[in-house]
Amino acid sequence: MPHAVETLLTRRLHNQRLARSEFRRPADVVAWLGAVQAQDYPAAKWALGLRAPGLTDADVENAFTEGRILRTHVLRPTWHFVTPADIRWMLALTGPRLHKTCGPYNRALGLDDAILKRCRAMIERALRDGTQLTRAQLGAVLRRGGVELGGPALAQVMMNAELDALVCSGARQGKRFTYALLDERAPRGRIVTRDEALGHLARRYFTGHGPATLKDYVWWSGLVVGDARRSIEIAGHDLDRREIGDRTYWSAGSSSARAGGGAHLLPNYDEYLVAYRDRDPVVEPPRRAAAARLGARPRAGDVFAHSLVIDGRLAGSWTRTHGRSAVTIDVVPYRRLTPAERRAVAAAAERFGRFMQQPVICTQR
Numbered sequence: 001m002p003h004a005v006e007t008l009l010t011r012r013l014h015n016q017r018l019a020r021s022e023f024r025r026p027a028d029v030v031a032w033l034g035a036v037q038a039q040d041y042p043a044a045k046w047a048l049g050l051r052a053p054g055l056t057d058a059d060v061e062n063a064f065t066e067g068r069i070l071r072t073h074v075l076r077p078t079w080h081f082v083t084p085a086d087i088r089w090m091l092a093l094t095g096p097r098l099h100k101t102c103g104p105y106n107r108a109l110g111l112d113d114a115i116l117k118r119c120r121a122m123i124e125r126a127l128r129d130g131t132q133l134t135r136a137q138l139g140a141v142l143r144r145g146g147v148e149l150g151g152p153a154l155a156q157v158m159m160n161a162e163l164d165a166l167v168c169s170g171a172r173q174g175k176r177f178t179y180a181l182l183d184e185r186a187p188r189g190r191i192v193t194r195d196e197a198l199g200h201l202a203r204r205y206f207t208g209h210g211p212a213t214l215k216d217y218v219w220w221s222g223l224v225v226g227d228a229r230r231s232i233e234i235a236g237h238d239l240d241r242r243e244i245g246d247r248t249y250w251s252a253g254s255s256s257a258r259a260g261g262g263a264h265l266l267p268n269y270d271e272y273l274v275a276y277r278d279r280d281p282v283v284e285p286p287r288r289a290a291a292a293r294l295g296a297r298p299r300a301g302d303v304f305a306h307s308l309v310i311d312g313r314l315a316g317s318w319t320r321t322h323g324r325s326a327v328t329i330d331v332v333p334y335r336r337l338t339p340a341e342r343r344a345v346a347a348a349a350e351r352f353g354r355f356m357q358q359p360v361i362c363t364q365r
Helices: 002-015 026-033 041-050 057-065 087-108 113-126 135-144 151-163 194-209 214-221 225-234 285-293 339-356
Strands: 070-073 079-082 167-169 178-181 239-244 247-252 263-266 307-310 313-322 327-333 360-364
Touching (some): 002 194, 002 239, 002 247, 026 041, 026 057, 026 079, 026 194, 041 057, 041 263, 070 087, 070 151, 087 151, 113 135, 113 151, 135 151, 135 178, 194 214, 194 239, 194 247, 214 247, 307 339, 313 339, 327 339
Parallel strands (some): 327 360
Antiparallel strands (some): 070 167, 167 178, 239 247, 263 307, 313 327
16 A cells, blocks of 8 residues: 555656646646646746746746636636636536535625626626726726625625636736636637536546546536546546555556656645645645654644645645745755755755745755
């Protein structure tokens, strides 16, 4: 079993393009993974940088500004990066279920179908001809149209508009996000049938995230179990099935992956951790106990936080502080690191500095 777990982690690092990567553009990474969780926008940009050598924060920002990658609510009720080529079929497949999830929140906020329809019409008119507006600016548009909404209600209205494939991300105004009409950021193409979409999603997930289980896929995709099983059946001839212990894992593409774990400073909600329901192979509860004995105090939500991963396993946390002349990275390991591991962590910090185009000061506890 230990050897099988090592193989699983090696293949995930390879398939996630953390060990080695041929990608050079943000959209290549997003298309490969299918969708990249992105509610923490700066962290999500670094998630792409990790998987495309030579990419900088400015490169990702430019791709976002120009609409080569988009940000919307899809799969699960949170923001993800997706490509213009994928956004429509993904929304068609997962949007209806997310709408059901939103139902109780809509009712609690007094947002009935009539109000949502009225808001949709005003938003559509306001964003025509390439106009891109912030949420606050759209709130003012709705207010002038006779619909006064508080912050949570306005956010819910905009989420519904995203799920309806009306709006998606526009370019940022300074640090503020804007919305644009989806029709103007991702022109309509060929209609994808539901079965085609199910097959596409399974291939994309298990190619970029495998080996993974059905439960992992259900968690990541937001599909109900029956649809997830159907999805795997449709993509079946492209997937490889393997039993590890009492669990069935699926993957796609080459089954060979050379060792090359190294050290990685993963951002919040990185796909390497957040995209799986079962995180034990990476997190290893016994190592958490050892970390507690060292006084490192792993956080309850450490699998979603800035995480240090060494050879595929969670090994600590890190924070970064941006100064005028340098970025300071403070690494807190959950166990004692070897000299070679400390050098690997320093190299990972330097890579973050190159991404941010800033000198790095790295401290390791």
